Amino acid sequence: MMDKIETPDLSHISSSDYENVYEPAEDSFLMLDALESEIPYIKAIKPTICLEIGSGSGIVLTGLAKCLGSGCAYLSVDINSHAARVTQRTATRNSVNLEVVNCDLVGPMLSRIQNEIDVLVFNPPYVPTDESEIDPKSPIALSWAGGLRGRKVMDRLFPLIPQIMSPNGIFYLLIVKENDEDDICKVMKSYKWHGSVIMERKAGREYLKVLKFKHVKM
Amino acid sequence: MKLLTHNILTSKCLKGVTVGYPLGIVCHTQAKEVKVNEVEFNPEFISRMIQKVDWPALCKAAENLGHSDDLPPAVVDDYENNEEFLKKAHHFLMEIEVINGDLICPETGRKFPVTDGIPNMLANEDEV
Numbered sequence: 001m002m003d004k005i006e007t008p009d010l011s012h013i014s015s016s017d018y019e020n021v022y023e024p025a026e027d028s029f030l031m032l033d034a035l036e037s038e039i040p041y042i043k044a045i046k047p048t049i050c051l052e053i054g055s056g057s058g059i060v061l062t063g064l065a066k067c068l069g070s071g072c073a074y075l076s077v078d079i080n081s082h083a084a085r086v087t088q089r090t091a092t093r094n095s096v097n098l099e100v101v102n103c104d105l106v107g108p109m110l111s112r113i114q115n116e117i118d119v120l121v122f123n124p125p126y127v128p129t130d131e132s133e134i135d136p137k138s139p140i141a142l143s144w145a146g147g148l149r150g151r152k153v154m155d156r157l158f159p160l161i162p163q164i165m166s167p168n169g170i171f172y173l174l175i176v177k178e179n180d181e182d183d184i185c186k187v188m189k190s191y192k193w194h195g196s197v198i199m200e201r202k203a204g205r206e207y208l209k210v211l212k213f214k215h216v217k218m
Numbered sequence: 219m220k221l222l223t224h225n226i227l228t229s230k231c232l233k234g235v236t237v238g239y240p241l242g243i244v245c246h247t248q249a250k251e252v253k254v255n256e257v258e259f260n261p262e263f264i265s266r267m268i269q270k271v272d273w274p275a276l277c278k279a280a281e282n283l284g285h286s287d288d289l290p291p292a293v294v295d296d297y298e299n300n301e302e303f304l305k306k307a308h309h310f311l312m313e314i315e316v317i318n319g320d321l322i323c324p325e326t327g328r329k330f331p332v333t334d335g336i337p338n339m340l341a342n343e344d345e346v
Contacts, residue, residue: 048266070260073222073267084336097257097312099223103339112226112239116270 003039005032008062008094013086020082022056022143026203031060031123031174034199034210038172039067045168047118052076053105053157056143058087058098060121065096072118074098077106080139105157106164117164122157123174126150150179155187161213162191171213172198176206184211192216219337221279222311225271227337229323229330232345240275241330242322243282251319252283257312264308265298271311280310 010024035042050068052061055076065074074091076098078084084102091098106113125134125143128150135141146152154173161171171193175181185195193213200209229238245251273293280286289310290303297303320329321337328345331338 046266048263048270070258071263073263075223075226079340081336081338081340085334088334088336099220100336101219101223101227101339102336104341107231107341108228108339109226111228111230111237112272 003036003067005036005039005063005067007032008059008066008090010057010059010090010093012089012093013057017082017086020139021080021086022083022140024057024059026201026206027123027126027174027208028057028059030199030201030203030208031121031172031210032063034172035060035064035121036067037199038170038212042068042119042170045118045170047072049073049075049113049117050119050121051106051113051117052121054078054083054122054124054143055087055100056080056083056123058090060123061087061098062090062094062096064119064121065091065098066094070097075101077101077103079104080142082139083143106160110160110164113164115164115166118166118169120161120165120169120171122154122172124154124157125152126154126174126176126179128178146179150176154179154184158184158187158191161188161193162215165215167215169215173211173213175209175211177209181209181211188213219316219332219335220312221276221314221316222267222271223337224279224316224321225275225311227321227339229326229328231339231341232323232326232328235323235325238323238325240272240278240324242324243279243316243319244322245283245316245319251317252285253315253317254313255315257308259305259308261301261304261308264304264311267311268293268297268307271307276310280314283314283316285310285314
């Protein structure tokens, strides 16, 4: 019972909100299911700070926060100001204390979160697209368009992982097959972070996976 | 925006800024733009968080908001067992919220607006 993630109430989000904010879909639910399966593990590392990058509707971090409770600070960032506002409304609606910052990845906090993040969740824009489809003027395009191999945004985060994560920290990343799991794990391995698939699911044309990364202790 | 969040925000992402910390806080009409929200007190969590907090930056933020009277100027020894201190830390970190105002880069004066509790830390292309 304690280790279940209840799907947050999203009834406050209107169809016009979803014109500018990614509407939860199979990928969001897979991430929630994967995190639910990880709750005992997450509890065991006693997280102090949980961060979600690209929180969108806020469904994932709100669900996680509701399950883990007041022993942790929950922080979400999104480059899309509409999404930042909707995330905040989702947290309020579900009586969760969650902080929202409108920014690009962790840029404005990088120097202050060195080895401080215990749980990091990222459901990135993973769809392989042309560069031209990453339109900074379209918040909704930014939520899914991932450029070459769908890697454009996540590849910017990977080098920051060894800097921002705490020694026992866990990084959960949602990808699709086209993102090239083997190559991602190779990149992360070069930073001494080990990745493994903890859940996968076929959803329509997409083959979705949640990867879990941990620091490899010497 | 809780002061906990303010405690980890910097303007270092701007070109030419070396530290960018702590950010100043200005609220236009203080009475309306700072809110106190009651949050469940979890002493064990606050104890863990205190180790991560930049206390002088928290003091400065509280001072900017005109709320500093009650905040001890430094972390006390043995804070884990000092409930009075932990409650104050909890109040300042978790309960005081900036609703509308500006965060100000200490080096360039660049303002980052806080609107409905959400800081906008996006920099323009020519600023990074």
